[in-house]
Amino acid sequence: MIDEETRYEAVRSRDARFDGEFFFAVETTGIYCRPSCPAVTPKRQNVRYYPTSAAAQRSGFRACRRCRPDAVPGSAEWNTRADTVARAMRMIGDGVIDREGVAGLATRLGYSARQVQRQLTAELGAGPVALARAQRAHSARVLLQTTALPVTEIAFAAGFASVRQFNDTIRDGYGTTPTGLRAAAPRGPRGPVTPSTGLPLRLAHRGPCPTGPLLDLLAEEAVPGIEEVTGAPGARVYRRTLRLPHGAGVVAVDERPGGPRRTATGGIRHGGWLDARLHLTDLRDLTTAVQRLRRLFDLDADPYAVDERLGADPRLAPLVAARPGLRAPGTADPDELAVRALLGPADVRRLVARYGKALDAPSGTLTHLFPEPAVLAAAEPGGLLGALTTALADGTLRLDAGADRDTAHRALLALPGMDPGTAATIRARALGDPDAAPEPGSYGLPVPDAWRPWRAYALWHLWAAGTPPHAVATPCPRPAPRPHTPTGSP
Structure with a gap:
């Protein structure tokens, strides 16, 4: 848990490491922000803290138009934890409520809808409907500000049940109408979404995000017909097909991440984004497709926590120093x-x-x-x-x-x-x-408990460095090969 002193210090120093871990709202302005917002630091007595953007919106605050708190990476907690709340957050991110409602979410979790409502509200300050509503608002903002799609079409593509609900949510969350939100886009709409143009996206992440090792793995594993990696190292593009709830998709993700960026005060805002382009047969799959890409590239990770723990091990420290922020490969399916x-x-x-x-x-x-x-x-x-x-x-x-x-x-x-x-x-x-790792004796590979709770990241560092695990791990009876599956996965 992050105490109030730490949270205010993060806000005061505009520390991007906490973006997505919590949000702060200013009572005198009625606006909520990410911790790294470059605006003037509010007085401590005027600040309120929330675990999710949905909780801030539920309390009557609207999103800052400068720092766009709805666009931050998700909290790393939801991927690290395995409890009911974390599982619910992962499913809401995948669009389960939009497709199956709260009853469907509760059934998947093995609880009643009332129990799920109670648990999420107690910990996150908002129930499943409010959390899904905030997610729909973000999807709608992306479509409004990057496409020329009609507003009515965007409402249903983002998952809203009616245009009125869509208008009310945008007004509550952003303090403007959908048309006003579109007009506020820095570069305006980029044109229609067509099979040839697709939907441009920026997939945000916190901290450094070296994508080279992950592209190396994806290139090694690429299956003709469903995925490919093209281009020269450092400027490669990963493309693949996606099977989604309402249809098919094709995505292209650039290897080179954007950022870090200089703030208005002259400091450096760490973190950045991956540029992507998404082609969907049904725009209702936008939220699900984005979340699955984020899991593939591990974009909601907390690289600071991972590097701090693994870098303290003298056997891993050189590998962590060589590739700070290394992400563990996931999957889109x-x-x-x-x-x-x-x-x-x-x-x-x-x-x-x-x-x-x-x-x-x-x-x-x-x-x-x-x-x-x-x-x-x-x-x-x-x-x-x-x-x-x-x-x-x-x-x-x-x-x-x-x-x-x-x-x-x-x-x-x-x-x-x-x-x-x-x-x-x-x-x-x-x-x-x-923290997944082979059981003791698997492949002859012992995995030290000192690497918990990031053992999967430790093994991935070894794979990326081409270092045999037995060269740095506890000695074992026989040499251990690089951990792998028949497809070359770490």
């Missing part, structure tokens, strides 16, 4: 990642070619979506692959944003033929567990 973790590249390519769904129109070399578990379970029911895809298809195994990690891990290990190392890889990348 957990079910796909689990299947790929079992198979070699040739088998994965065969599955895509034989069972993948073809795009309505190819996007360059991208032609297919990865086959769904139910399709694979029916087509190839035998062996570990059949057991895995059947479990994914019938819900025995859940790897979605709100899955309980321990339950999923036990279900993975219960599959006939599943080894602990592959299960740990799936837990780290598909479930986003920052």
Whole structure:
């Protein structure tokens, strides 16, 4: 927990490390901001603190037009923690409430809607509807300020049930109308969203974010037809297809991050963004697509906390110093990642070619979506692959944003033929567990407890550096290879 003294000092020093970890509002102005807002520092007695932007909006504050607090990276807590509130936040980010309502969220969590409401309100200052409403407002702002789509179309694309609800939410959250919010865009709308132009996005992150090692891995793993990495190192572009709730998508993400930026007071605001372009067959998938990209690139991580813990280990300190802020690779499709973790590249390519769904129109070399578990379970029911895809298809195994990690891990290990190392890889990348690591003895790799709760990051540092784990870890009976799956994952 962050105490009030620390929070005010973060606001006073405009410390971007706390962006997304909390928000502050100023009673005399009626505005809420991110901690790094470059505006004049408010007096302590006028400041109120909130754990989420939704809580600030619920208390009657509107978003600062200068620092745009709704655009900050999400709190790293929701990815680190495994409790009910964290699982709920991950599912709300994935758009579950927009698709299934509060009842659907509660069912997935295994609680009643009233219990979910009570838990979220107690900890976050806002219930699931308010949290989803704030998320819809952010999606609407992105569409208003980057496209020329009609306002009515934007309302429904962002997930609002009516234009009136959309207008009221924008007015409450931003203190203006949708038309006024569009007019306030720094560069104005960039034009219509078409299959050729797509939707421009900036995926914000806190702290440094070296993308080179992650692009190296994605290039090594790339499956023709569903993903590709093009360009020279340092200026590469990662492109892939996305299977989304309402349709298909194609995304392109630039390797080179933006920022850090100089503030109005002459200081440096650390953190920045990745430039991306998203092509969707249905704009209602915007929020879900963005969240899945954020999980793939681990953009909600807290690199300061990770580097502080791992950098204190003399065996890892040189690796952390060489790559500060290194992110752990995730996935845009957990079910796909689990299947790929079992198979070699040739088998994965065969599955895509034989069972993948073809795009309505190819996007360059991208032609297919990865086959769904139910399709694979029916087509190839035998062996570990059949057991895995059947479990994914019938819900025995859940790897979605709100899955309980321990339950999923036990279900993975219960599959006939599943080894602990592959299960740990799936837990780290598909479930986003920052502390996932092979069990003692897996691959001959001992993973020190001193690296907790960031053991997945420690292993990724070793992979990125090309350092054999046994060269820095506790000695073990036999040399240990670089941790891997058949697809080359760390």
